[in-house]
Amino acid sequence: MIRHKRLEHRFVENIPDRLEAGILYVSMEYATSAHSCCCGCGEEVVAPFTPTDWKMTFDGETISLRPSIGNWTLKCRSHYVIERGRVIEAAPWSDEQVAAERRRDRGAKERFYGHSPIGNVPAPPPTSKPTQSFWRWISDWLSR
Template sequence: MMRYSHLEHRFVQHLPEHLEPGVLYLSMEYGTAAHSCCCGCGEEVVTPLTPTDWNMTFDGETVSLSPSIGSWTLPCRSHYVIKRGKVIEARPWTDEQIAAERRRDKAAKARHYGVSEPVEAQPPAQSPPATPLSDRRSLWDRFKRWAKLGG
């Protein structure tokens, strides 16, 4: 069950060091959305806004992200959709479904970026990069490192 059923959105230039629960931060300058996992576990969920990752829609009042958020690398393995600011819990995926999505994402990135060999997807679609709370680097530093590794 999701602890947060609605996310307030905030457009920011830089992501804050601490993500407030129930808030979806959007940095258009850096093409990134971030929030604290909606299940309430406290883990940070970062979703890059790119042609092969997530898309953001702002209707003037609310924000939607697509595709769904699948936190497959987090212990909670939460899966939900953010539509018009509402958090809609989605059914859990099997390990086989997750593996198939990771293969599809790897191939999509290879096609989009014109790589003849599929690139190693890091992180795969539906699986936002998750960093343990014990990691003391800032969220922005972790995102920059992720982007350099081929996000």
């Protein structure tokens, strides 16, 4: 059950240590977002923006994230979509569906990065804090 039906966004350089419920923190510097789980359990949910993970759309007023947020490793196992600041509850997934998505995700990362990243984490840029913007790094990398 989704408790938070809307997320207000805040652009930040660094994600704060303590996440306020109902806020979607977006760091363009680190190409990631984080929020407190919308079911109300209080767990931190991180969605990195990479070619094989989430895509963020900002229309000047609201933010959307694609694909859906599936919290399969959390006790709540909540599943929802963030569309123009609204939180839309999605159907739960079976263990088989989750396993199939993890296989698809690993395959996408292997195809894009040319190797299998450790666990379910995408291959990082050359340094933990890039000297250039993430998007510039991606553009340079793709033009090689």
